[in-house]
Amino acid sequence: MAMQQPVLALDIGGTKLAVAMVTPDGNSHGFLSEPTHKQRGPEQVIAHLFEMGQRSIAAAGVGNPGAVGISCGGPLDSTAGILTHPLHLPGWINIPIVDLTQSEFGVPAVVENDATAAVRGEHRFGAARGHDTALYLTISTGVGGGSVVDGRLHRGAAGNGGEFGHVTVQRGGRPCECGRRGCLEAYVSGTNIARRAREALSSSEVPSILRESTPVRAQDVAAAAASGDTLARDIWDETTALLGQAITDLVNIFEPNIVVLGGGVTRSGAQLLDPVRHIVRTTAMPPAAAHVDVVLAALGDEVCVVGAGALALDLMEATRV
Known part of the structure; x- marks a missing residue:
């Protein structure tokens, strides 16, 4: 059923990248965490992030994602889907992360500040x-x-x-x-x-x-x-x-x-x-x-990933006819 479709969650941290498939019950599957290597610049880091996302989809075994949620430190423009100039990623200026993600995975995507994603995750599935x-x-x-x-x-x-x-x-x-x-x-x-x-x-x-x-x-x-x-x-x-x-x-x-x-x-x-x-x-x-x-x-080290997943689930629910 479409209602049970999982989502892909991507978290862009200054130290590490984390990805997982998140099911509507808030569980993560195919979780991966690898160093960001931010000195390589946005193009290479995003290519690595997307490659991790594809690996996670394959490893999770829960089907294809219906949407993608992205969490990243700000400042960012969640409405336009742009990382304007994240403080933890020097040199990342006006990166159209939502457009890039939608092109890569072929489904709708949403980006939010990582802590905004985290509070949504904890509110939907965790301590809050x-x-x-x-x-x-x-x-x-x-x-x-x-x-x-x-x-x-x-x-x-x-x-x-x-x-x-x-x-x-x-x-x-x-x-x-x-x-x-x-x-x-x-x-x-x-x-x-x-x-x-x-x-x-x-x-x-x-x-x-x-x-x-x-x-x-x-x-x-x-x-x-x-x-x-x-x-x-x-x-x-x-x-x-x-x-x-x-x-x-x-x-x-x-x-x-x-x-x-x-x-x-x-x-x-x-x-x-x-x-x-x-x-x-x-x-x-x-x-x-x-x-x-x-x-x-309550969501521990996966809080931003599950939070990004919660936002993607929100996006799917809001756009479902």
């Missing part, structure tokens, strides 16, 4: 299911955000609403990729947790097991902090404090039922979640504080 108002933050190479407000996906006037990674947490603070200073992303993304640790190591003589890590990665900082390393713990405590502060501000604005955290940095689990949840519950304004929970993404 059944909640009218939900926020999602992806804490990975960068920090993105997405929201469902009163049951509807919030896109904003130009389709890039929900850039939660670019709220200011330190006035005049660290420089951010977006060109401003003091953004949340400049402190709590995996990239910047590692960078802050490297800066602390070079500017101090404090003993730290991180001196044995080359290069220092965010997961090294988390592990060292958990083991009691003083330098790493200071970095980690600042990370959770600033993330908790930013989420509290968002809770005060949106008054959501639930805030979902995903992305690579959240693999640290309770070490990240517990202090952030405590900050939100004790500092958000009542009654919002009593009505919100902060949880980890």
